Amino acid sequence: MANKIITQRITPHLWFANEAEEAAKFYTSIFQHSSIGNITHYTDAGHDIHGMPAGSVLTVDFTLDGQHFIGLNGGPYFKFNEAVSFMVRCANQEEIDYYWEKLREGGDPKADQCGWLKDKFGLSWQVAPVQLEEMLMDKDKDRLSRVMNAIFKMKKIELKAIEEAYRAPVGVK
Known part of the structure; x- marks a missing residue:
């Protein structure tokens, strides 16, 4: 190139x-x-x-x-912050684990939350499963709340846990 x-x-x-x-x-x-x-x-x-x-x-x-x-x-005048991040859409937990570990190598572990991480250069990334987008667009408010509650407890996204929250029987919070 x-x-x-x-x-x-x-x-x-x-x-x-x-x-x-x-x-x-x-x-x-x-x-x-x-x-x-x-x-x-x-x-x-x-x-x-x-x-x-x-x-x-x-x-x-x-x-x-x-x-x-x-x-x-350009010199040390400007720093990255969380207002801008790049999303890495992953097909499965193996990809989530791979990108999460590689991108956060040398980064700030205190910044890890809900699938977001900060790399060693201070750039923010969100490592998330492609399935999450569909889950978050679901019109069922209970289902959406369960998924959101599961995500808010995570640092790295655990696909199995959010899928279980998504598929939980009606009435389960």
Whole structure:
């Protein structure tokens, strides 16, 4: 993908202090069908504004399972927060366990809640089963409440537990 111009209309642009290349390598090691593309570098131009050494990495294009991203080394001025996260939809518990463990490696375990985690770069991810979306759209308020109550007690999503809550007999809370 080097020297290829990406034409995806909307591309998440992630601001790192100076870890964009490290982050791209970390993320592409986790997701299949992933790659690192173009890497650009700072020059002396604008040094009085950005303060980054000439030759250091400016941006890294990378693709995770077909989704294109750009990582920018912009300095320590901005930090990720939970207001934005990326959802990883998983087909089964094995996938949930895999992505949960890989993405939270070196991350903040205090941030783990209801399927959300924070990785070692401070980026938030939600690792959830594809079945959850259908469960949350169910019109049965009791069923929805049981699922939500089960999720609120979890850090990592346990698919069997939410499926049991979803299928519980009428009248069970």
